[in-house]
Amino acid sequence: MASQGKRIKALRNQIEQGKKLDLMAAIDKAKSLSNEKFPASVDVVFRIGVDPRKHMVKGVSQLPHGTGKTVKVIVFAEGEQAELASKAGADLVGFEQLIDDIKSGEVNISQYDVCIAVPSAMKVLGKIAKILGPKGMMPNAKLGTVTPDVASAVSNVKKGQVKFTVEKGSLVHCQVGKVSFETSQLAENIQQLVTDLRRAKPSAAKGQYLQKMHLSTTMGPGIQVDLSTVA
Numbered sequence: 001m002a003s004q005g006k007r008i009k010a011l012r013n014q015i016e017q018g019k020k021l022d023l024m025a026a027i028d029k030a031k032s033l034s035n036e037k038f039p040a041s042v043d044v045v046f047r048i049g050v051d052p053r054k055h056m057v058k059g060v061s062q063l064p065h066g067t068g069k070t071v072k073v074i075v076f077a078e079g080e081q082a083e084l085a086s087k088a089g090a091d092l093v094g095f096e097q098l099i100d101d102i103k104s105g106e107v108n109i110s111q112y113d114v115c116i117a118v119p120s121a122m123k124v125l126g127k128i129a130k131i132l133g134p135k136g137m138m139p140n141a142k143l144g145t146v147t148p149d150v151a152s153a154v155s156n157v158k159k160g161q162v163k164f165t166v167e168k169g170s171l172v173h174c175q176v177g178k179v180s181f182e183t184s185q186l187a188e189n190i191q192q193l194v195t196d197l198r199r200a201k202p203s204a205a206k207g208q209y210l211q212k213m214h215l216s217t218t219m220g221p222g223i224q225v226d227l228s229t230v231a
Contacts, residue, residue: 029223033220
């Protein structure tokens with residue numbers, strides 16, 4: 001832990017505290033400071049002008065260059081929809097038997113990232129709501145994971161669709177790619193995320209909505225971004 005603390009401190013010393021960088025410069029800086037010994041991700045954190053106790057901000061963003069992450073998808077469907085989901089690349093497809101297998105522990109939900117369901121499945125998904133809910137995997141129509149078109153939903157998730165939700169402290173976290181991405185690709189991903197985050201602004205929210213943005217790699221220091229340079 002001590003050596004890890006020294007590493008982060010040394011990296012932070014290469015950042016001028018309190019200075020905001022334009023988006024492209026912030027990305028380049030984060031990439032240059034990345035010395036992780038694994039394929040590091042690039043993450044963004046926003047502080048927004050919404051009290052999560054009063055207003056919910058959640059949605060999805062289809063990143064044009066994906067996240068660089070392999071996403072494992074479960075689909076709750078049967079018949080033709082199940083066949084279409086499998087053809088679209090779903091990793092596990094089933095209906096009531098699959099739900100029972102998850103409930104019994106025969107299927108480890110932790111090995112998957114996203115659950116998608118046809119609307120009719122929601123009546124029986126209550127059996128495992130206490131398993132899916134805490135992991136943020138309960139299908140939700142607002143996030144596009146409850147839909148009659150499960151094949152398109154699977155395709156979108158596999159291509160790099162990410163979900164965002166306001167958390168404690170009015171923060172929104174999201175992965176926007178890998179350090180190995182080109183700076184322009186990361187910038188385009190971030191710009192799309194910001195566009196979708198703005199669209200999700202509650203009508204009742206007052207004052208400045210996007211307040212701060214920091215960018216970092218998996219184990220790197222945060223770099224403040226000048227929001228005026230983001231679409």
